[in-house]
Amino acid sequence: xxxxxxxxxxxxxxxxxxxxxxxxxSKAGYKVYGTSRRGGQPGQRSFDILPLDVTQDESVEAAxxxxxxxxxxxxxxxxxxxxxxxxxxAEENSIEQAQSIFDTNFFGMVRMIRAVVxxxxxxxxxxxxxxxxxxxFLPMPYMALYxxxxxxxxxxxxxxxxxxxxxxxxxxxxxxxxxxxQFDANLLEPDAKLDEYREVRAAVTQKMxxxxxxGDKPGVVADAVLKAALAARPKLRYPAGVRAGGLRWLRRFAxxxxxxxxxxxxxxxxxxxxxxxxTPVLEK
Numbered sequence: 001x002x003x004x005x006x007x008x009x010x011x012x013x014x015x016x017x018x019x020x021x022x023x024x025x026s027k028a029g030y031k032v033y034g035t036s037r038r039g040g041q042p043g044q045r046s047f048d049i050l051p052l053d054v055t056q057d058e059s060v061e062a063a064x065x066x067x068x069x070x071x072x073x074x075x076x077x078x079x080x081x082x083x084x085x086x087x088x089x090a091e092e093n094s095i096e097q098a099q100s101i102f103d104t105n106f107f108g109m110v111r112m113i114r115a116v117v118x119x120x121x122x123x124x125x126x127x128x129x130x131x132x133x134x135x136x137f138l139p140m141p142y143m144a145l146y147x148x149x150x151x152x153x154x155x156x157x158x159x160x161x162x163x164x165x166x167x168x169x170x171x172x173x174x175x176x177x178x179x180x181x182q183f184d185a186n187l188l189e190p191d192a193k194l195d196e197y198r199e200v201r202a203a204v205t206q207k208m209x210x211x212x213x214x215g216d217k218p219g220v221v222a223d224a225v226l227k228a229a230l231a232a233r234p235k236l237r238y239p240a241g242v243r244a245g246g247l248r249w250l251r252r253f254a255x256x257x258x259x260x261x262x263x264x265x266x267x268x269x270x271x272x273x274x275x276x277x278x279t280p281v282l283e284k
Contacts (some may be wrong), residue, residue: 005073006030007073008022008025008032008076010025010032010035010078011035011108011112013034013036016179017179017218019218020219021225022046023046024222024226026047031071033070035051035063036051037053055103055111064112075120075125076127077112077116077128077129079109079130083188084146084187084188086190087208088190089190090144092191092193096191097188100188101145102152106152109130110156113128116128123168128169129172129173129225129228130171131176132154132175132176133150133175134177136173154173157171158171158236172235174240175240177240178212179212179217179218180217181212207267207268220240224239250262
């Protein structure tokens, strides 16, 4: 496919998956603009950086308008901006924290799509690729808010693809497994910690650290993005890497009880380290 004059916009491109994706698209021939809340200095990367905060309507509109002034079109939008939540029981995160993670991970994506789709409709073509997660189709105990935000991306993307397909626009979701980035360096810590979860919280945190350290490189996800972007007949979902593909297969074909048991065993949720309430002694 001739990438000459194809313009891509990648959110959250200052590091990790976003940066790897922007570089991969640039190497493939796209004219790439990445975004970062802090902006970026010219000449440091193979792509330009625009300042953008996906949680602010005005910032989103300004960045998209700036890109349209520069290039006159947007052929590919990659929604990557997002953050995670440190391991915690669901009741250890306040409503304010739930709103915060959805405002970035989900509503940030919605804001970008609402700003870009009108331009793609007028062009009669475009690709939208949303970075999801294997946690968007598998439960993730002690990361309920993050998993919920990724489940929301899955549902929104599938509905949107049906709506836009007749306009020449296709939507895909990339589903990475654990990826070896600095993603876990800025995790949202629970603001209502309970002692009942202290031991299991520490155990799951350590397990997740090990999984991230052994995870795929960001380039694995970037390759999946490029594959979806260039596909003549794009699929809705693209697992990124062997591990993600295996988990997708298990979710689809393995008995639910087996998947459930595997999750609990992998995270050692039934180990003796998990705090359990004492059984009350009833006086006669």
